Amino acid sequence: MSVTRAQIVGVGHYLPERVVENSWFEDKVETTDEWIRSRSGIERRHFAADGETTSDLAAHAARAALADAGLGADDVDAVIVATSTPDLTFPSAATMVQDKLGMSHGFAFDVQAVCAGFVFALSTANAMIVSGQARRILVIGSETFSKIMDWTDRGTCVLFGDGAGAVVVERAEGEGTSDDRGILSTDLNSDGRHRDILYVDGGVSTQTTGYLRMEGREVFRHAVDKLARTAHTALEKAGLDADAVDWVVPHQANIRIIKATTQKMGISMDRVVVTVQDHGNTSAASIPLALSVGRDRGQIKRGDLLVTEAIGGGLTWGSVVLRW
Known part of the structure; x- marks a missing residue:
């Protein structure tokens, strides 16, 4: 039986030029390189330059993904940006990315699900393609979390970085089996009761930008359980199990969360794409960044079965199963 699938046909990423090693924080808060590495796995991250915005990063990543697909902006019907740190x-x-790409047709909008934003955006693109609303969509995760850090809070400021990743998703025909290339299943969740464990204490109604606040232990506890369950659910929807997975491409928040989650899934770390050591937590950008880097490293190859999973403030969490 022929079915419509949404296939990833191009991928790219962009990282700001400024690289910030862990040692940079040592004269700002009570911390050390060893403390940061042992608790997060992070060694360095990138920070956007003054005046460099989320849409700037996103546009760079979008151009890279389009070039990888051999396409131009005129070939795309829509742009979806997952971000919690928009320019305005x-x-x-x-819409700013749409303009930077020289694209005056189609439509563009943001998705805000914090660190799970790319999973939500990719699921949205999949639904639009399967329903016939679009043939080809740019899906981008882009963040400048360095703009909302409290530099006196060592529990958060050392964890986050800036960056962007993008994919081009295109309509294709499949046979309706798990051997099809493209998105095979999605699983999305949220629970607003837990909003106080990860949030920004500002916004339009308070007329302040605010800073990121997090209860790390609570986030860890929720993350491991919820990420393993959503990945299992998405695999089950696709008629697959963990043994079929070639690569887990998780949200790159913390190496301890990644290890605990994949262990609970019954998947060894040699089947996990890990970039957190070089990027830190780039929120909605972390999965597309890891997809792009994993492909460039030669880890992710055509036909591989991937599971992406992420959890963010809200709480929001979800996963996508796809064949590359």
Whole structure:
């Protein structure tokens, strides 16, 4: 039986030029390189330059993904940007990317699900392609979390970085089996009761930008359980199990969360794409960044079965199963 699939046909990423090693924090908060590495696995991260915005990063990543696909902006019907750090309250970062790409047709909008944003955006693109609303969509995760850090809070400021990753998703026909290339299943969840364990204490109604606040132990506890369950659910929807997975491409928040989650899934770390050591937590950008880097490293190859999973403030969490 022929079915419509949404296939990834191009991938790319962008990282700001400024690289910040762990040692940079040692004269700002009570911390050390060893302390940061042992608790997070992070060694360095990138920070956007003054005046460098989320939409700037996103546009760079978008151009890289389009070039990888052998396409131009005129070939795309829509742009979806997953971000929690847009340039302005409105208009959306996606419309700014649309303009930077020289694209005056189609439509563009943002998705805000914090660190799970790319999973939500990719699921949205999949639904639009399967329903016939679009043939080809740019899906981007882009963040400048360095703009919302409290530099006196060692529990958060050492964890986050800036960056962007993008994929081009295209309509294709499949046979309706798990051997099809493209998105095979998705699973999305949220629970607003837990909003106080990861949030920003500012916004339009308070007329302040605010800073990121997090209860690390609570986030860890929720993350491991919820990420393993959503990945299992998505695999089950696709008629697959963990043994079929070639690569887990998780949200790159913390190496301890990644290890605990994949262990609970019954998957060894040699089947996990890990980039957190070089990027830190780039929120909605972390999965597309890891997809791009994993492909460039030669880890992810055509036909591989991938599981992506992420959890973010809200709480929001979800996963996508796809064949590359």
